[in-house]
Amino acid sequence: MIHSSIEYVPGDVKNKISVERQKVVVLTDSKDEGTNLGRMLSQFTRIFFGGIEVIDLNEVDIKGGCLGCIQCGYDNSCQYGDKDSYVEFFSTTVKSANILVLAGSIKDRYLSSRWKLFFDRSFFNNHVPVMTDKQLGFIISGPLSQIPNLKADQNFYKKNGLYDFPQKDYKSRITNSMMMLLNRIPSIRKEIYTKRMKTEMIKPLQKVLERK
Numbered sequence: 001m002i003h004s005s006i007e008y009v010p011g012d013v014k015n016k017i018s019v020e021r022q023k024v025v026v027l028t029d030s031k032d033e034g035t036n037l038g039r040m041l042s043q044f045t046r047i048f049f050g051g052i053e054v055i056d057l058n059e060v061d062i063k064g065g066c067l068g069c070i071q072c073g074y075d076n077s078c079q080y081g082d083k084d085s086y087v088e089f090f091s092t093t094v095k096s097a098n099i100l101v102l103a104g105s106i107k108d109r110y111l112s113s114r115w116k117l118f119f120d121r122s123f124f125n126n127h128v129p130v131m132t133d134k135q136l137g138f139i140i141s142g143p144l145s146q147i148p149n150l151k152a153d154q155n156f157y158k159k160n161g162l163y164d165f166p167q168k169d170y171k172s173r174i175t176n177s178m179m180m181l182l183n184r185i186p187s188i189r190k191e192i193y194t195k196r197m198k199t200e201m202i203k204p205l206q207k208v209l210e211r212k
Contacts, residue, residue, distance in 0.1 A: 008036040008141070010043040019050035025097035026054045026139075029104050029114045037105045037141040044101070044139060055093065057114050061085040066120040068201065069193045074183065078124040086121050099135045106142025109149060 026045070031054065032038045045052050063084040071079045078087050094100065104111040157163055183189045 006036075008039050010039055010046075013043070013046045016049050017047055019048050019052065019099075022098040023096060024048065024050075024052045024099040024101070025093060026052060026101040026103055027057060027094070027118070028054065028102075028139075029057050029112045031056050035105070035141070037103060037139070040139050040141060041103055044103075053093070057118055060089050060118075062117055062121060065117050066123050067197075069197060071193065072124045073126055074189065078121075087124055090122060090124075095130055097134065099137070100131070101137040101139060103139035104141070106140065106144060106147065109147055 026041065028037070028041060030037055031041065033042055041054065045054060061084045063080060063086075067079050069079045071077060080086065102115075104115050107113070110116070183192065
């Protein structure tokens with residue numbers, strides 16, 4: 001990756017836009033105006049009349065990443081509960097925004113680890129389309145065009161016919177249906193997701209680790 005030394009220098013704001021009754025929320029992982037991202041954010045907020053809420057994700061109480069326990073899929077609740085404020089923050093701030101802007105800098109070949117944490121934890125919504133009817137924007141600082149891997153997975157899956165929904169593998173569909181029924185039993189769900197989940201997740205990697 002070729003890093004550019006170009007410095008973003010904001011210009012004058014001649015015409016401003018009124019937010020009217022829209023709630024505009026900007027999520028970022030840095031407000032440092034000594035960086036290109038910080039200056040871009042500052043310029044963006046100056047364009048609007050009215051209040052814009054800019055939130056630094058580093059100030060949001062997030063204790064850890066998604067545990068993959070799938071509790072939210074059965075109980076509509078996150079395993080973390082009230083151990084941190086992520087669910088409350090997402091539900092009251094992110095979901096209530098009419099216009100949501102995600103701002104970040106490219107770190108190596110992606111956004112920062114803080115953004116990764118934010119995206120992972122948002123899975124507590126399962127596959128509910130919580131961004132429906134929102135206007136969504138991005139402010140990205142860094143060599144975005146040099147990161148082809150952001151599209152590579154989608155292109156590979158499409159080219160090789162790996163998209164399969166609903167699955168044509170009927171044996172897997174029957175197995176999954178049986179597992180879903182069994183998981184309705186609290187004791188079995190606890191056995192799988194509390195006691196076995198992590199062990200089963202690392203099994204494919206154990207042979208690699210043992211060779212090291």
